[in-house]
Amino acid sequence: MVQSPPPSRPIPGSMAGPGLLAHVLVSKFDDHIPLCRLNEIYARMGADVPASTLMGWCGRAMKVLGPLIERIETEVMAAPILHADDTPIRVLDRLRRDTGLGKGVKQGRVWAYVSDQRPWAGTAPPGVVYRFSPDRKGEHPQRHLKGSGGIPQADAYAGFTQLYEMRADGSSQFREAAAGRT
Known part of the structure; x- marks a missing residue:
């Protein structure tokens, strides 16, 4: 018997923990998974994480990481x-x-x-x-x-x-x- 996935439930933008944020960032920037596809992957697992929420998380994470990114860029260049x-x-x-x-x-x-x-x-x-x-x-x-x-x-x-x-x-x-x- 095939089990259906659990019902989809929304994840508010403020509930993303560091592990989930790390997964989203690595998926997007290292594994090159578009956020719309990541949204589909999470939906199959029963979590409704809209692409707009994923974009917001990425944007805020990049803002927090900005000083580190700038320092690395300065050193490399x-x-x-x-x-x-x-x-x-x-x-x-x-x-x-x-x-x-x-x-x-x-x-x-x-x-x-x-x-x-x-x-x-x-x-x-x-x-x-x-x-x-x-x-x-x-x-x-x-x-x-x-x-x-x-x-x-x-x-x-x-x-x-x-x-x-x-x-x-x-x-x-x-x-x-x-x-x-x-």
Whole structure:
């Protein structure tokens, strides 16, 4: 005999404990589960947690974590050597779904800036900063790296080129990792 799930019951926004909040954040940001899908998962378990409630929890958690996130970003982006790359991702686009345009997704980019000097006996802890952009225009890495300097290790993407250009005073923001080779 198949048992039906327990009746769904609402979970007010103020009742989320640290374990549930951690699960929501890890599901969203590490496992890449959209909140609308997480809502469906919780509903199958008998808990009615509206996507709007999940969004509110994520927003408030990010606000609380803001100072820690800023500190990590400051440390990573100040590293003398940064590894930089981007990757395409699928982004939910409700407008496309609502108008019947495709599957309701579009392409965005996630840019990763990594500092990890452990292989070269560095003492700073490793870290990574992620940035989202709706496209792959060169303006995005230029904005992300505006306050950084040193040596970026990146592919030959043209969007990085301006970061190496000589300024009027003969300096440049970044030095190429392969500069000086013959």
